[in-house]
Amino acid sequence: MTPGSQKENDKDRVWLDSDRLYYLDRGNQEEVNLSRLRYAYVQLLAGEPYLFLFDHQQHYILARSKGFSKIYPKLSGQFGFDDALFFRTINQKQDCKAKIWFLHQDRNYKILSGDFDDDHSGFEIYSEPKLFISWDITYADIEKLGIGQQYASEYGTIYFKIHYPVRIGNLWLKELEIYYDDVPLHIPIQEYFTTIYDESNTDRSYKDLRDLWLNGEDYDAEDYGYEREDQCYLSFDFGSQISSSICYTYEDENNYDDGGTSLHFYNQRDYPYLLENAEYDQLIEVTELVKLKNKWDINADYRKNAAVKNIPPNVQQRLGKSSGIWLDKKNNKIGFAGRKTSLIYDIELINFFEIENVLPAKGPGYAILRVNLIGGNYHYIFEANTYELDPYATTLENWSHKKVVIPEAYYNC
Known part of the structure; x- marks a missing residue:
C-alpha cells in the first residue's frame, strides 16, 4: 500500500x-x-x-x-x-x-574531571567573568544578572533560558532553563530543567549521569526510583534540600523514544521568612472578624502563592485556636486564617468567590471555598464537608462587595 x-x-x-x-x-x-x-x-x-x-x-x-x-x-x-x-x-x-x-541532537553535556563538591550550594555560569549562583536566588534576581531572558513557547507557557553553559558539580551543561509561568517572583527558584543528549542519541546520556551521581557503585534502582524496560527514572539528593532527577523513556506500545534524558534540579528548601508580613502586621486594623465553625486549615503553599502569610498577631489573639475570616476596611483587605497560616488579599484584586459542593458517591463529599482573582488566576482557601461553607457566603458578599457563586452540588462519581 x-x-x-x-x-x-x-x-x-x-x-x-x-x-x-x-x-x-x-x-x-x-x-x-x-x-x-x-x-x-x-x-x-x-x-x-x-x-x-x-x-x-x-x-x-x-x-x-x-x-x-x-x-x-x-x-x-x-x-x-x-x-x-x-x-x-x-x-x-x-x-x-x-x-x-x-532530529539528531549534538552532545550537550560533559562530565568534568576534578573534585567539585559545591552542587548543594549552587551552580556556576560560564559567563565572562564566571559567576557562581546560589540555589537561593529568586526568580526576580536572576533576571537582573543579564545571563538570560524570558520567552514564551508556542503554546503560551513562559520560561527563562540561561544563555551560557552551566556547571553543577562535575556536570557541564550547554543550556539550562527555568519554569517561569505564573510564579511569585520574590521566592527562590524552585526548579530548573533541560534535556541532555549523547552524540548517539540513546540512553547513554542517562547512564552517564546515573554513573556520575552513584559514583559508579553497585546500586538498587528501587532505592532511587525505578528502571523498567519502558522507562528509567532516578532521583538524587545533593544535600541541603537540593535534589535532581533523570528520566529516559524507551519506545514501546505507548511511548516514543526521542533519544534524550530529561534532567531536573529541585530546590526543596524552606524559607520561613517568606511568611513574614511585618509591614502589614503594623498597619492592620480589624474591622470585622468571624470565627469559623471548625478549625479549617489553609493548605496553600507559600512558594506558589504570595498571599500565604503568617496569621497577623492581632488576628491570632482574637481567634485563639479557631479558624476565621477578617475584614480590614482601612487597608481594603480581607483575610482567611487557618491553623498556622493565612491568606490575605487586596479586595480590589478579587473578581468573585465560589463555593463548590460535592456530594458523596464513589468518592467522598466535600466543599471548597475558592477566590477567583482579576486576571483569571484562582486560589483554594478552605476545604470542608459538603454545604459547611455555605453559611459564610453572605458575610463574604457583605464585607467584600464581591459576588459569591454557589453552583448546584454534584456527585463525586
Whole structure:
C-alpha cells in the first residue's frame, strides 16, 4: 500500500502551508509546526495507518486523509523519512509502529574531571567573568544578572533560558532553563530543567549521569526510583534540600523514544521568612472578624502563592485556636486564617468567590471555598464537608462587595 493506493477519506483532510502542516482531527483543525519537528513514526492503530509527528505535542495524522498522498512525499523529501520502513509498516497485518525519522541532537553535556563538591550550594555560569549562583536566588534576581531572558513557547507557557553553559558539580551543561509561568517572583527558584543528549542519541546520556551521581557503585534502582524496560527514572539528593532527577523513556506500545534524558534540579528548601508580613502586621486594623465553625486549615503553599502569610498577631489573639475570616476596611483587605497560616488579599484584586459542593458517591463529599482573582488566576482557601461553607457566603458578599457563586452540588462519581 502507498499513501494514495487506497481511497482517501473526504471527512479527514491534511494540507501544507509554509512551515505548518494542518489536518482535521474529529472535525477540529490541528496544526504541526514543522520547524520544531522532533521525530516521526508510522503507526497502525486498530488497523488504520497513521503518521505520528511530534513538535512538542503529539499529532496522529490518518494516512487515508484527503491530501495525504500529496503531502507525504513532500515531507519525506524535506526531512528524509525512511520510506521503505514506512510502506513496510503500513502493510503489516497487526498493529505496530516504527520510527522513520528523528532530529539528531549534538552532545550537550560533559562530565568534568576534578573534585567539585559545591552542587548543594549552587551552580556556576560560564559567563565572562564566571559567576557562581546560589540555589537561593529568586526568580526576580536572576533576571537582573543579564545571563538570560524570558520567552514564551508556542503554546503560551513562559520560561527563562540561561544563555551560557552551566556547571553543577562535575556536570557541564550547554543550556539550562527555568519554569517561569505564573510564579511569585520574590521566592527562590524552585526548579530548573533541560534535556541532555549523547552524540548517539540513546540512553547513554542517562547512564552517564546515573554513573556520575552513584559514583559508579553497585546500586538498587528501587532505592532511587525505578528502571523498567519502558522507562528509567532516578532521583538524587545533593544535600541541603537540593535534589535532581533523570528520566529516559524507551519506545514501546505507548511511548516514543526521542533519544534524550530529561534532567531536573529541585530546590526543596524552606524559607520561613517568606511568611513574614511585618509591614502589614503594623498597619492592620480589624474591622470585622468571624470565627469559623471548625478549625479549617489553609493548605496553600507559600512558594506558589504570595498571599500565604503568617496569621497577623492581632488576628491570632482574637481567634485563639479557631479558624476565621477578617475584614480590614482601612487597608481594603480581607483575610482567611487557618491553623498556622493565612491568606490575605487586596479586595480590589478579587473578581468573585465560589463555593463548590460535592456530594458523596464513589468518592467522598466535600466543599471548597475558592477566590477567583482579576486576571483569571484562582486560589483554594478552605476545604470542608459538603454545604459547611455555605453559611459564610453572605458575610463574604457583605464585607467584600464581591459576588459569591454557589453552583448546584454534584456527585463525586
